[in-house]
Structures are given as C-alpha cells and as structure tokens.
Amino acid sequence: MRKIIIDTDTATDDAVAIIMALKNKSFNIMAITTVAGNVDLNQATSNALYTCEICDKFVPVYKGESHPLKRKLETSKFFHGKDGLGDTGPYEPSKKAEAENATNQIISLINKYPNEIEIIAIGPLTNIAKVFKYEPSVIKKIKSLYIMGGIGVGKGNITEHAEFNFWVDPDAADIVLNSEINIKMIAWDTTQIYGYLNKKNFEDLEKINTTLSRFAINIQKKGLEYYKIKYNEHKIDLADPLAMAVMIDDDDTNYRRCNIKIILDGEERGKDIISFNKNGNIKLATHVSRTNFLNTLKKSLA
Numbered sequence: 001m002r003k004i005i006i007d008t009d010t011a012t013d014d015a016v017a018i019i020m021a022l023k024n025k026s027f028n029i030m031a032i033t034t035v036a037g038n039v040d041l042n043q044a045t046s047n048a049l050y051t052c053e054i055c056d057k058f059v060p061v062y063k064g065e066s067h068p069l070k071r072k073l074e075t076s077k078f079f080h081g082k083d084g085l086g087d088t089g090p091y092e093p094s095k096k097a098e099a100e101n102a103t104n105q106i107i108s109l110i111n112k113y114p115n116e117i118e119i120i121a122i123g124p125l126t127n128i129a130k131v132f133k134y135e136p137s138v139i140k141k142i143k144s145l146y147i148m149g150g151i152g153v154g155k156g157n158i159t160e161h162a163e164f165n166f167w168v169d170p171d172a173a174d175i176v177l178n179s180e181i182n183i184k185m186i187a188w189d190t191t192q193i194y195g196y197l198n199k200k201n202f203e204d205l206e207k208i209n210t211t212l213s214r215f216a217i218n219i220q221k222k223g224l225e226y227y228k229i230k231y232n233e234h235k236i237d238l239a240d241p242l243a244m245a246v247m248i249d250d251d252d253t254n255y256r257r258c259n260i261k262i263i264l265d266g267e268e269r270g271k272d273i274i275s276f277n278k279n280g281n282i283k284l285a286t287h288v289s290r291t292n293f294l295n296t297l298k299k300s301l302a
C-alpha cells in the first residue's frame, strides 16, 4: 500500500479528488492536511471531514495554515461558493480535526516512514513550504511530491498570468518548487486539455446514480453556472481530480523536466516561469491520459 498525505484547500474539485483517493485500494491515506485557499481554513477542514464521511472512511484531518506565508488570504468563493461546495449544503461533518497541526503531523509522518510518504498538494503550497522551512531535513525523506498548480505553458485562471494555487501564495510556491525535491506537477494547461467534464461526461456520471456520484455532480453547480455565463458551455475543468488520477496511475502521463521561477509581485504575481532542461527537478506533465482520468473518476463514484 502507498502511504499518502493529501494537502488540500477542500472545495468542489478537491472533494472529488479526495473521493478518488479514498476509493483507491492501493492508497493508505495517512493524513489529510488542510490549508486556506478556495475557502478559509475552517471551511476547508469541514469540507474535508465531510468528504471522508460520505465515503464512509475515517482519515485523520489536520488543520494547517489559515493564510499565505506573507499575504492576506484571497479565496475563490466566487467560483466554489461560500461553503466551497457550490453552496449546495449544508454539509455538517460529525467528526472534528485532530489537535496536532498539519506542519508537525507531516514532519512526524515523514520521520516515522522515511522514503515511504507520497504527498499530493492540491491547494496553495503554504503548509508544504512551512514544513520545508521548519524542518528542511525531511525534504530528502519524501518519496514523491505531486503538485496541482501553475499555468504550465498556458494562460492563468485567476489572472491571465497565474493559476490560483500559485497566485494565492507565490512565496510558498517559490520555496517548494526551488527546494531540491523532485516534483511531478500537473498544471492548469493540461487540466483544460485532459481534465474537463462536458455535457456528455456529466450525463455518463449521472447514470452512476450513487450517493457519491450525486454529491460530486451537485457540488459543481456554481462552477457550471460560472462557465455557462463566461463561456456559454456546460463544462468544468477538474484540476485536482486530474492531478489525483496522475498520482494514482501515471503510466500514460508524459512529462518534461524543468526548473521553475515564480514571480512574486506585480501584475504577473504567481506566474510560473518554466525553463525546460533535462536536469530540472520538476517533471511538468505535458500529456495526461483523458481515458484514464475519466475511467478512474467513474470507478471512484460507483
């Protein structure tokens, strides 16, 4: 079994990614750590707890950072809703987060299981940056780090220059991407090509007709309204589920090695500047199997 930590700002697409992870039989999810991003920390934590409960799985949830390293929090409630789950709630978890904070728990798990822990970060990188700053010795003990973030070779989604996770906390993104750790990065460019759901895809998901499939569809409501108004399409891009599908099975994923610099301020705040080179520490996904993504998603919601 793969020992997994999911670091998340749990909103509509994070929740679907967490369901995919919880339903994956090769994953032993050691912890879910929450970070402020799409919504505030308490809301993200509540959403993570609720998502575990509807999967009928217990996974310890640890609260992380309530704001970016050096900036005030700017959420994406305009897209994900005030509750982060499309304002389709209320969703009240019966369990609470653990007392330990996320940074300490991540460090503790890595030290307890050196070279076994695989982390997927699907929100701003504030928690991961705190771990690297507080305890740099754990960096080389992490088996793998998957990140959903950045624009890759495309355009941004929160500004034209930047993707939301890197825009919210560019300082954290710069620390993590420029540590010596090897990273597999799934950016917004591949999300739009391989990770979208259109009307036909939603019709396929509706045929599953389970509690999980109905929940996963229902919470996308506000996002679909946003796309309808902005692009006049019944469509949504599921960034975190695509990244989770890659973590589950990346046999058909193509990568290019690169180094990345993050622009920290000004109009291009959060922009990832990609320099492709064969010795780069970051493997940027350039092709992801859409068939694998859709099949893994459907299987997870059954």
Ligand code: RIB
Pocket (backbone or CB within 6 Å): 009, 011, 012, 013, 014, 037, 038, 122, 123, 124, 148, 157, 163, 164, 165, 188, 239, 240
């Ligand atoms: O830009 C997409 C990312 O920002 C996803 O992780 C989504 O959940 C939001 O956090």
Ligand code: CA
Pocket (backbone or CB within 6 Å): 008, 009, 010, 011, 013, 014, 038, 122, 123, 240
């Ligand atoms: Ca997210």
